[in-house]
Amino acid sequence: MRLERELACQEVVELVTAYLEDSLSPEDRERFEEHLVFCDGCQNYLAQMRDTIAATGRVPPGALPAGLEERLLEAFRGWRAS
Amino acid sequence: MEQVLSPHDARLLEGLRAGDEAAFVALMREYGAGMLRVAMMYVSSRAVAEEVVQEAWLGVLRGIGRFEGRSSLKTWLFRIVANTAKTRGMRESRSIPFSSLGDDTGGEPTVDPDRFLGSGERFPGHWAVPPQAWAPEGRLLSQETIDVIEREIDRLPAAQRAVITMRDVQGFTSEEVCNALDLSETNQRVLLHRARAKVRGALEEYMR
Numbered sequence: 001m002r003l004e005r006e007l008a009c010q011e012v013v014e015l016v017t018a019y020l021e022d023s024l025s026p027e028d029r030e031r032f033e034e035h036l037v038f039c040d041g042c043q044n045y046l047a048q049m050r051d052t053i054a055a056t057g058r059v060p061p062g063a064l065p066a067g068l069e070e071r072l073l074e075a076f077r078g079w080r081a082s
Numbered sequence: 083m084e085q086v087l088s089p090h091d092a093r094l095l096e097g098l099r100a101g102d103e104a105a106f107v108a109l110m111r112e113y114g115a116g117m118l119r120v121a122m123m124y125v126s127s128r129a130v131a132e133e134v135v136q137e138a139w140l141g142v143l144r145g146i147g148r149f150e151g152r153s154s155l156k157t158w159l160f161r162i163v164a165n166t167a168k169t170r171g172m173r174e175s176r177s178i179p180f181s182s183l184g185d186d187t188g189g190e191p192t193v194d195p196d197r198f199l200g201s202g203e204r205f206p207g208h209w210a211v212p213p214q215a216w217a218p219e220g221r222l223l224s225q226e227t228i229d230v231i232e233r234e235i236d237r238l239p240a241a242q243r244a245v246i247t248m249r250d251v252q253g254f255t256s257e258e259v260c261n262a263l264d265l266s267e268t269n270q271r272v273l274l275h276r277a278r279a280k281v282r283g284a285l286e287e288y289m290r
């Protein structure tokens with residue numbers, strides 16, 4: 001079913017991830033894209049979500065607490081010796 | 083069964099099976115912290131989560147001979163830690179498998195409602211305070227930006243933190259996350275959306 005009403009920006013921002021994941025129905029995808037054509041604010045929002053995803057991709061995986069890394073290594077050596 | 087193992091995974095797997103410590107260290111440094119975040123979804127304390135991660139790695143080592151490569155190596159690792167943590171969480175008698183999932187998937191808006199026009203306005207729900215375009219590149223690529231993102235991810239509820247870590251930091255596909263954590267596609271997406279929206283908000287503050 002297609003709603004004739006236009007999307008409001010407040011709805012668009014909640015659909016951004018579904019849009020990027022390609023999980024909107026073809027109709028909703030069309031409404032989403034139609035909205036973007038005339039809305040600078042939502043264009044910026046979408047661009048910022050894309051920038052956010054790209055920047056998060058540059059975050060390193062993170063370090064384990066030193067004690068845990070040590071315990072894991074010991075476990076590995078124990079397993080190898082067994 | 084289709085083999086989905088990448089050459090990189092295949093090498094690490096071979097190294098691990100041969101008892102190569104460098105292969106183990108490489109895997110642990112790549113995925114260990116992310117696995118700890120997944121464990122935090124299901125148990126009540128950091129200390130217990132660390133025990134879960136240790137138990138999970140032992141499971142990985144004991145099971146490595148049987149791993150058939152039907153999923154990627156990282157999906158398998160994260161599935162083991164998720165299952166280990168769930169079991170441990172149940173023993174801790176936390177009645178709800180994900181402490182934070184209930185709150186995380188609720189319908190609250192991810193953008194401050196004050197930024198939109200109210201129902202009395204001519205265009206209700208449209209931007210009152212629209213986001214301003216970010217200055218190109220430079221600042222986004224800085225170490226400070228990375229720090230802002232890391233701090234914000236640390237502040238997220240556990241399930242959101244685990245999902246954004248897997249998707250956007252470690253590069254899992256949505257299917258891999260759903261598979262490893264036993265989440266529906268919708269729940270996965272909602273958690274990811276909420277997490278990304280908060281990180282975007284933190285970056286917006288920083289970019290001003």
Ligand SMILES: [Zn+2]
Pocket residue numbers: 008009010012035039041042043208209
């Ligand atoms: Zn809009």
